[in-house]
Amino acid sequence: MARGVAGVLRRAYTSRVRFLLSTRNLHSFRETGCRSLVNPEFDVPTSRFASDNLIRAQLQWNDYRFGGFGFGKARGFSSTVDNNGENDEKVESDIEDCAESLGSESEDYDEESMVNELGEVDESLMNDSAVSEIGDNVTESSEAARALNARYQDPVELYRELRQSEVRAKLRSSELDTLQEIFGYFAQSSWGANQALAIYIGRSFFPTAVSKFRDFFVSKCKIEVVQDLVRVGATDEAVKFLFPVFVEFCIEEFPDEIKRFKSVVDSADLTKPATWFPFARAMKRKIVYHCGPTNSGKTYNALQRFMEAKNGLYCSPLRLLAMEVFDKVNALGIYCSLLTGQEKKHVPFSNHVSCTVEMVSTDELYEVAVVDEIQMMADPSRGHAWTKALLGLKADEIHLCGDPSVLEIVRKMCADTGDELVEEHYER
Incomplete structure (x- = not known):
């Protein structure tokens, strides 16, 4: 057992002596306070070293993983190295004493398995014990x-x-x-x-x-x-x-x-659109779906009901169509305002509004609201505006004008909101 440890320490010491002989004219790692040279000039100086620091620098026994082997109990020693190596025997005897003191705690130590050819300790065995x-x-x-x-x-x-x-x-x-x-x-x-x-x-x-x-x-x-x-x-x-x-x-x-x-x-839950507008849900609304092809008269009938009401709202997909309704209604003597993203015309004493669908207000109360081209609700880019108008308008009567493509969707939405749905079909 002790021979293995002594072998490691002896190799470390031999490497130290070789290093000192190859760098004789360099300063020591750590002087002991005496700066005067004992030997004459150009001779190898006598330098004192503390071997504990050198041993720690060469070996990894200072690592916590080697605590179980008792290496931490090795005491440091000092030596004097001169040109003729007169103190080698004293140092080697100290190394043997240190190795013998480790013998009682490292009976199972195997030099071949723990130390490789370069004198380095194999850390894999230490890691196994730490992992376990x-x-x-x-x-x-x-x-x-x-x-x-x-x-x-x-x-x-x-x-x-x-x-x-x-x-x-x-x-x-x-x-x-x-x-x-x-x-x-x-x-x-x-x-x-x-x-x-x-x-x-x-x-x-x-x-x-x-x-x-x-x-x-x-x-x-x-x-x-x-x-x-x-x-x-x-x-x-x-x-x-x-x-x-x-x-x-x-x-x-x-x-x-x-x-x-x-x-x-x-x-923040968008999976239940029927709950988005609580004030509209509190009203008992009537939804009239004017279902038919283009130029079948569905928008005309819806606008007639719009002009008969005390106040109303017309929602158009196009700015030009909103302006056309605005001009037509005012020409008939019914005051109507215009509200689009590019233009706003407020007519004094007007109770009717013609607007684009994106400009719909869900805060105002209306007797009649007309939402034209309701099939645009399925449009991926603008469909949200028609969905908002259908769900959020606070109107007693809402007229939807469009083709049959979204009729099933409107039926489902009215069933969820509890609104009354009336279907009027048109033929060209």
């Missing part, structure tokens, strides 16, 4: 997590016990530090933040909620639960155990925050 130690820790943590989940299967019951607890457990500082690490890991867990969205706890509020839950848990938790949780450590298993209890805590402690976030989520 990590694996043992992971296995122990998993077993502790399974035991914890088996003991506390009902998170609601555990939360009630915590809520009813009045005596605070006396925890050691090490246990408190571990709990801080666990809850810090919980607050940074992306899995926990994603799961919290299901109960309407937003990502921005999640760390605050975890902080409040930590204070509650530390002040109420029993010592048995803390000890079991400490054995699990700051792992995903600990987060998954705490999360159901965290859910119960948030539901009871943050109802207002949950309600606000839920309202934001509901307002």
Whole structure:
């Protein structure tokens, strides 16, 4: 055993002596405070070195992974190197003594397996022991997590016990530090933040909620639960155990925050268009679908009802068509304003508006509204404007003019909104 270690140290020392002989005229690595030259000029100077630093520089025994072999107990020694190597025997005897002191702790040491031809220590064997130690820790943590989940299967019951607890457990500082690490890991867990969205706890509020839950848990938790949780450590298993209890805590402690976030989520939900305009949904609207081909008289009949009403709105797909209706209605003595993206004409005392469909206002109340070319609702670029007009117009009576291509869609939308649908079919 000792021969193997001594061989390593001897090779390191031999390399040191060769280096000193090849660099005789250079300064030493570390002088001992005496700067005067003992030998005459041009002779090899006597330099004093501390061999502990040189050995550490050549070998990797100062690494924490070699602590188990007892190398850290090797004591440093000093030597004097002169031209004739008079002190070699003394240094070698010190090396042998150091190797013998390591013998009792390294009986299984194998030079061939631990040291390669260059005198370097093989780190792979050390890594195997470190990996096995990590694996043992992971296995122990998993077993502790399974035991914890088996003991506390009902998170609601555990939360009630915590809520009813009045005596605070006396925890050691090490246990408190571990709990801080666990809850810090919980607050940074992306899995926990994603799961919290299901109960309407937003990502921005999640760390605050975890902080409040930590204070509650530390002040109420029993010592048995803390000890079991400490054995699990700051792992995903600990987060998954705490999360159901965290859910119960948030539901009871943050109802207002949950309600606000839920309202934001509901307002951003675009999968239910029938709920987009609550004021229009509160009205009992009548939808008249004038279905027929071009030049079949459907728009004419709708405009007749538009001019008969006390106030009304005409929605056109084209600016020129809106201007045509504007001129025609005013020529008949009915005051009507014009509203397009390029031009606005407000006629005094007018109760009727002719506009392009993108300029529709869902805030005004109308008796009659006419939406022309309703089949444009299926257009990928402009269809949203017709959908908005159909769903959001606050009018007692809405006349839709178009071909039969979107009739089924209109039927489905009226069924969802609860509006009355009347179909009038035209032939050319």
